[in-house]
Amino acid sequence: MSTPSEPGRERSEPGPNAIVGERRHLTNLAYRLLGSLSEAEDAMQETYARWYAMSRQQQEAIESPGAWLTTVVGRVCLDVLGSARARRERYVGAWIPEPLPDRTEWSTGQASGGADPADRVTLDESVNMAFLVVLESMTPAERVVFVLHDVFRYPFAEIAEIVGRTPAACRQLASSARRRVRAAQVSALPTAAQAAPVRLFKEAWEAKDIEALVDLLDPDARMLADGGGLVGTVLRPVEGSKRIAEYLVHIADKAPG
Incomplete structure (x- = not known):
C-alpha cells in the first residue's frame, strides 16, 4: 500500500x-x-x-x-x-468523553507528569x-x-x-x-486561562460552600454527569446554578475522607 x-x-x-x-x-x-x-x-x-x-x-x-x-x-x-x-x-444517561487523567494541576494549570500513553497527548x-x-x-x-x-x-x-x-x-x-x-458556542478561552476559575471551583466544592459555587456558575448552567457504567449518577441534566451547587455538595458529603 x-x-x-x-x-x-x-x-x-x-x-x-x-x-x-x-x-x-x-x-x-x-x-x-x-x-x-x-x-x-x-x-x-x-x-x-x-x-x-x-x-x-x-x-x-x-x-x-x-x-x-x-x-x-x-x-x-x-x-x-x-x-x-x-x-x-x-x-443510559449522558455519554461524556473520557478526560485525560491527572494532566493539569488545579492550582497552577501546569501539566503534571503522566504515565504512558497520557503523557503523549499534547494539550x-x-x-x-x-x-x-x-x-x-x-x-x-x-x-x-x-x-x-x-x-x-x-x-x-x-x-x-x-x-x-x-x-x-x-x-x-x-x-x-x-x-x-x-x-x-464552544469557548475560545485558552486552557491555561481556565486554571484560576477551576481552582476556585474546586476549593468551593471541597469547602461545601454552596453560595461560592453558585457565584461561580452561570445562573442558567446545565450539568451532565456520566458514571461510565461503573458508579451511580443522575440520569437527567441538572439545571440552574443553585441546583447544581446543591448536587455537588451532596456528592462531596459522600466522598471518602
Missing part, C-alpha cells in the same frame, strides 16, 4: 525508530477522534499490529510510513466510532472537554474529517483516502462539522 506524504513530512526509511516515533502523533490523533484514551491506545496498537504483520519488502514499498500509519489509524478510528455510536445510543484547545462534547455530536465521518483537516491540517485529498469519500464530500462534511461547533 502506498500513501502520500503527510503535511510537512518528507519521505523516511521505515526503520524501527522512525516507526516508534510516530506513536505520539498517532495517540494525539486517535484521542481526538475517539474521545477515550483507552480506545485511542487500542486503535494505535491495532495500527502497529497491521504494520508489523507486513513483510519487510511490503514495508519498504510504502513511500511514507508515517502517512501509512496515519491512514490506518484514521480508518480504525472510523470503524470504532461507527460501532461506538450504536453503543452510545443504547447508553491544546482540541482536548478541551466542551470541544470534545461537541465532537461527540458529529457523525463518525464528520468527526474524522473535521479533526484531520481543522485540527491536524491534513488536505482534503489525503483525508478522502482515509474516509473513502471524494475530496468534495469531505469539504461538505467539514463544513457541517464547523456548523455544529459554531452552534455549540
